[in-house]
Amino acid sequence: MMTSRSSSHPIHPLFIKRWSPRAFDPVKLSDTDIHTMIEAARWAPSAYNVQPWRFIYCLRQDAEWDLYISLLNPFNAAWAKNASALVFLVSDTVFQDRNTPSAYNSFDAGAAWVQLALQATDMGYDAHAMAGILFDDVTEKLNIPDRYKVEIAIAIGQRTTPAALPPELQEREGPSPRKALSEITFKGAFPHE
Numbered sequence: 001m002m003t004s005r006s007s008s009h010p011i012h013p014l015f016i017k018r019w020s021p022r023a024f025d026p027v028k029l030s031d032t033d034i035h036t037m038i039e040a041a042r043w044a045p046s047a048y049n050v051q052p053w054r055f056i057y058c059l060r061q062d063a064e065w066d067l068y069i070s071l072l073n074p075f076n077a078a079w080a081k082n083a084s085a086l087v088f089l090v091s092d093t094v095f096q097d098r099n100t101p102s103a104y105n106s107f108d109a110g111a112a113w114v115q116l117a118l119q120a121t122d123m124g125y126d127a128h129a130m131a132g133i134l135f136d137d138v139t140e141k142l143n144i145p146d147r148y149k150v151e152i153a154i155a156i157g158q159r160t161t162p163a164a165l166p167p168e169l170q171e172r173e174g175p176s177p178r179k180a181l182s183e184i185t186f187k188g189a190f191p192h193e
């Protein structure tokens, strides 16, 4: 699926340059590079500025790499094992100052994820979000406190040729299209269905 992307209105090129590959070249990434990507995520907006996101990560050269890969479902583990870094994104379900449940922790974590992804793209890397993870194992093995919700894992690395993937995944590798602006945008009110 090697379609090219174009936007229907002029936008920053990063938005359509970013996509989620599965074919990664198993190169090393530095802590500084990961910290730079998380720095971008750190500046995401959040409800009441509580910044509920937490990032727990491992580089492929680290001793915990195999453990991290084992926390993905088998489909994701099969390709993400060639990534350079794996990040687990968790969010605080409790409003820090108020001790009340937050209704926005996942929404805010989503904003942080996309800022990380766009920063990765800008740095010549790619980030691929995964909800296909073993949530209970992540909580247990990575010592996540009960009040944090495990959101997603993020594989980060250097994109390579789809030929490195099994045939069924090769067909899906490439930038995907989007719904038309007119399908998702309603002026005034939601149209009657």
Ligand SMILES: Cc1cc2nc3c(=O)[nH]c(=O)nc-3n(C[C@H](O)[C@H](O)[C@H](O)COP(=O)(O)O)c2cc1C
Pocket (backbone or CB within 6 Å): 018, 019, 020, 021, 076, 128, 129, 130, 131, 132, 133, 152, 174, 175, 176
């Ligand atoms: C919350 C979330 C969960 C996702 N889970 C997976 C996953 O488990 N495995 C996978 O291969 N891709 C996963 N994806 C990637 C999406 O399929 C991908 O972002 C979507 O098809 C749009 O393609 P693009 O990111 O290349 O533009 C996930 C993306 C998001 C945002």
